[in-house]
Each structure stands twice: as structure tokens, then as C-alpha cells.
């Protein structure tokens with residue numbers, strides 16, 4: 001399977017995850033939740049295919065996702081929801097910025113001000 005050449009297939013719906021801004025894996029990476037090494041081994045999903053995560057992205061450019069059941073925002077602690085919305089919305093906006101740029105992958109995550117090369 002030529003996974004590297006073809007990008008990732010969504011582990012939920014099976015369709016390719018074609019852009020950064022629809023990738024759950026990269027959103028987690030930019031948010032600082034996963035290590036760079038995992039980017040090439042962890043399964044990816046469309047954000048739209050993971051409502052429990054995507055419901056926290058609040059941006060007019062992002063098609064809103066409604067999550068139902070025990071992980072719905074309405075069921076969660078408001079403070080937790082606020083923090084998560086802030087983080088994941090920022091992370092998603094960063095993915096939009098990164099699309100089409102030549103930013104190196106190490107500089108994707110939020111809060112890593114590695115402008116100075118070591």
C-alpha cells in the first residue's frame with residue numbers, strides 16, 4: 001500500500017484526507033497533543049468524521065459539526081468547553097494558514113516559537 005504517496009485514508013469513512021484543514025491528525029499535532037513521530041503511524045480521520053473533536057472548532061469557515069450523546073458540548077463542563085474551543089479553533093485556523101506554505105513540519109504546532117534556528 002503506497003500510503004505515503006497517496007496521503008491518509010480516513011479511518012472512519014475510508015475516503016482520502018486531502019487537505020490539512022480536514023485532518024484530525026494534524027489538528028491534534030498543531031494543538032500539541034501528539035508527537036511528530038506519530039504523524040506517520042497514527043491513523044487519520046476527517047474532522048467531520050469525528051464530531052466529538054470537531055464540535056470545538058468555532059469558525060465561520062468551518063462547517064459546524066454537531067456531536068450528540070455523552071460527548072456533546074452541552075454535556076461537558078463549560079470551562080472545559082471554553083478552553084477546548086479556544087485551543088482547537090486556534091489550531092484549526094493555523095492549519096488553514098499552513099496550507100500552501102512551505103513551513104517545515106516541526107514548526108506546525110502552536111506555541112513553538114522556534115523562529116531562531118539552533
Ligand SMILES: [Zn+2]
Pocket residue numbers: 010011012013014015045046049
Ligand atoms: Zn472521513
